[in-house]
Amino acid sequence: MREPIDRACTVDVQEFIDGQRFSVFHCVLFVLCFLIVALDGFDTGAMGFIAPSLVQDWKVPRESLGPVLSAALVGVGIGALLVSPFADKIGRKAVLAASVFFFGALSCATAFSNSMDALTAMRFLTGLGLGAAVPNAVTLMSEYVPARIRGFVVNAMFMGFAAGIALGGVLSAWLIPVFGWKSVLLTGGVAPLVLAAMLIPLLPESVKFMVANGRPRERVARILQRLAPQARLNGCAFICEAKNPVDTARTSPVLQLLSKRYLLGTMMLWLSYFMCLTVFYLLTNWLPTLFKASGFTLHGSAMTSSLFHVGGCVGILLAGWLMDRFSAIRVVAFFYVLTAAIVFVTGRNVAHDAWLTALIVVTGVALSGAAASMAPLAAEFYPTTSRVTGVAWMLAIGRVGAVVGAFGGAILMGLSWQFASIFSLLAVPSLVAAFALVVMARSAAHNERTSTDTAPVVATRS
Structure with missing residues (x-):
């Protein structure tokens, strides 16, 4: 049962967020989400960059690369459909960190594939993690940015995808002649693992998710204090904009x-x-x-x-x-x-x-x-x-x-x-x-x- 709202100290979290300036808190969140999207772009373009070397090393016809090149796209779609709903039930942060770790580990494992079938399977599994990462990053960023600049900031974050593809091309041109094509996959795998470790202490949970799911007020207050250290929120009740809460709380996101x-x-x-x-x-x-x-x-x-x-x-x-x-x-x-x-x-x-x-x-x-x-x-x-x-x-x-x-x-x-x-x-x-x-x-x-x-x-x- 929900606790009655204390109207003497009630904070609408959306109004609170909209009233803040773009701060260091937002900058850290933006960089983390930008890097997630950039790594998605890096991984998306990776197979295209290593394909010529793969054909040469494994002596396979170019047309046989079709399944390998499309496997990650299929995995991304399935990952988005199946994994992302958990983020609306257990939280954005946990699913986001886990998905980044997952696609990083699978990208590293892909580098040790020794057949086309194994490579295709590993690329599909990598796509599952990618499919859950980007929607969570978009949502978390949009839920913390003030409404007056939300469109610009979230779209700027999406430029990370193009940056990731461009970086992949530059690194591939340097890595492949020296270390071989597997080094590109290892680079695209180690980087997400490092980022996943950074997400655990630095990434905040969505306060709107926490309020909508009845999480303790003290935890909500602590996160909002990171956003606005000068605010006094002890003992306050927090509300969010969700409508028809009885229905949405008991219904699956899908x-x-x-x-x-x-x-x-x-x-x-x-x-x-x-x-x-x-x-x-x-x-x-x-x-x-x-x-x-x-x-x-x-x-x-x-x-x-x-x-x-x-x-x-x-x-x-x-x-x-x-x-x-x-x-x-x-x-x-x-x-x-x-x-x-x-x-x-x-x-x-x-x-x-x-x-x-x-x-x-x-x-x-x-x-x-x-x-x-x-x-x-x-x-x-x-x-x-x-x-x-x-x-x-x-x-x-x-x-x-x-x-x-x-x-x-x-x-x-x-x-x-x-x-x-x-x-x-x-x-x-x-x-x-x-x-x-x-x-x-x-x-x-x-x-x-x-x-x-x-x-x-x-x-x-x-």
């Missing part, structure tokens, strides 16, 4: 996503992110080939394609900045509409090199900005009691879109589709993604109007 209140929004989030990654991974995997087929030199194809990701870095920060000032859903939907318009125009300007280069940069700004903003958007949509699960399941569904995009590009190229036709086609899923967010926004607004039970969840004493 069932909450599919409940009447969230079902339509959940479906629309999944549809939007699926379409987003379909477009993103088709472009990421096939842009150089499309440019080469359109008459660009090999160097020109690589350089122009890289500008897509340069624009992406700008778009991630711009989208986050705009989300903090306007409706987050409308901002992301606008970025999708902009993507649709730009890819349609791009397909009709392939003959103009300078204009095409500019359009590719803007495409990266719009599409990457939308893609990176979906996770914080999902974290904002779901309640504390199912937030990690909501983010994780959306990311898992998006992985299916990534596979569709990669294979879809191959199918379209096999059908002899040209640059203009493919880019024009990409406007369709971009518009579908925008439409899905509009429907989601209307559903959320309707739920807000019809909600009658807004009793706060309260932290109790042990």
Whole structure:
């Protein structure tokens, strides 16, 4: 039974967090979460960097690497679906530290694989840990950052993924000639193990999770004191924004996503992110080939394609900045509409090199900005009691879109589709993604109007 709220000393943890400046506490949390996402990027790109050496050392055909390269992606999806719900039940910190340790240990073990089957199996298991790590990092960061800067900070954290891939390329170029391809996997394994050891003393548990799950007030107060040392919180009761606490406390996180209140929004989030990654991974995997087929030199194809990701870095920060000032859903939907318009125009300007280069940069700004903003958007949509699960399941569904995009590009190229036709086609899923967010926004607004039970969840004493 919950303890009655002491109205003389009651602290709404969201209002408390929103009232703080971005402090050393936030900086430490940001660095830890940034490193987690960066290690995800490093591991994601690792197999691509070591593939040529693997083919040479093991004398295997290149086409046999397909299962190895995709095994981690499958593991990530399953890990997100199965492991992340535990974070909404036992806590973000425990699952996050365990998942980082798990994928670090498995990455080290992968380096000692002696067959393609063993390598594929180990990459799949590594993916399970990765699938649980990133959703937890996104959720924990979003739950501690003041609302006025949340979009910008969480999106900036997501830039760690690109940084990790870039670092992987640099280190691979140095490590493989000297120590062999296994050294890349060992590096990508030892680093998470070290980070997992740092997470235990440095990473805070989510106070919103603690309040929503009735953890002792004293523990909540101690964490908030780290955030604001000057605050006097002894003896205070703590409340959070969760609505319908009786229902959410007894319902599994997965069932909450599919409940009447969230079902339509959940479906629309999944549809939007699926379409987003379909477009993103088709472009990421096939842009150089499309440019080469359109008459660009090999160097020109690589350089122009890289500008897509340069624009992406700008778009991630711009989208986050705009989300903090306007409706987050409308901002992301606008970025999708902009993507649709730009890819349609791009397909009709392939003959103009300078204009095409500019359009590719803007495409990266719009599409990457939308893609990176979906996770914080999902974290904002779901309640504390199912937030990690909501983010994780959306990311898992998006992985299916990534596979569709990669294979879809191959199918379209096999059908002899040209640059203009493919880019024009990409406007369709971009518009579908925008439409899905509009429907989601209307559903959320309707739920807000019809909600009658807004009793706060309260932290109790042990």
